Amino acid sequence: MKEQLEGIRRRALAELSDHATAEAIEAVRVRVLGRSGELTEIMRGLRDLAPAERPLVGKLVNEIKSEVESRIAALQTNLRGRELERSLGEAKLDVTLPGMKIPRGRIHPVTQVIEEMLDILGEMGFEVEYTQDVEDDFHNFAALNFAPDHPARDTQDTFFLPGGLLLRTHTSNGQIRVLERRRPPLAVVCPGGCYRRDDPSVRASPAFNQIEGFMIDRHGRITMSHLKGVLTEFANSFYGETPVRFRSSFFPFTEPSAELDIHCLLCAGAGCPVCKHSGWTEVLGCGMIHPNVLRAVKLDPAEYQGFAFGMGVERTALMKLGIDDMRLFFENDLRFLAQFPSVNGGVR
């Protein structure tokens, strides 16, 4: 038995020479150590041996087993090293070749416009709060003083979801959401996506962005003059020193209400087809927050007062970037998007 084992050892080690191939190594492993390999078989037959012989044979088998195993492990490490050297030797590097141009992502032009608006508003002291796109009737309409039969609630305008929910039609829900959580004094802006059942066209999209803003403090502290001052300052920073005018308007959630017009950026007030020859373009809606809106968030209108405003982002972006079709923003055509390098090179 001892001779037989020594024979197995000799043969295995001879075959596991320094130059053994991966296949030869595997063949030895299977023949000697495998499930029906030579050593395994001998171990299995151990109980047929004389009791005195068993420990000696068992010990020898284990010794040969670990010797063969470590020899195999050493050869395999060696082989891997040689393989790496070979593949490195084959790969030739031509350092004179021109480098590969790695395409860089850019910030979407609409996002760039939002960020620029928020930067200006942030410098003026407004905090940014994000509120939800999926809303209920209360936060999108009722709390904002929309009458139950107001046409904006119509299915023509609003995307209704199962369970009494809807996609917000404007970011004015942000006023309600924030005021349910926080108490004045507050100066907050809420950017975000809005949805209306419009067909995509040159001037409209069923999904678009708005920035809502509001400033509230104790009664008498925030007046219409502050509204005009803040929004004129914003328009001058964002659009440049262009003439502005406040035109009276109507919104259910403000009283009085106004719209802010700026001199048309295309014709500088001279009149052109884009501004319908009026020389002016509307850029936002605003007003003093309606007492019913304050009541809806449990603020007493005798104690608190403030203004609110809301502006669409895409139309403004069209004007500012000199683009004539809103659909370009949503088609994700890289030939279009690549024309708006971000100020910081696309890195945030």
Ligand code: DAH
């Ligand atoms: N929510 C209005 C819209 O979608 C925009 C708006 C107008 C917001 C006047 C306001 C506001 O806060 O005071 O057209």
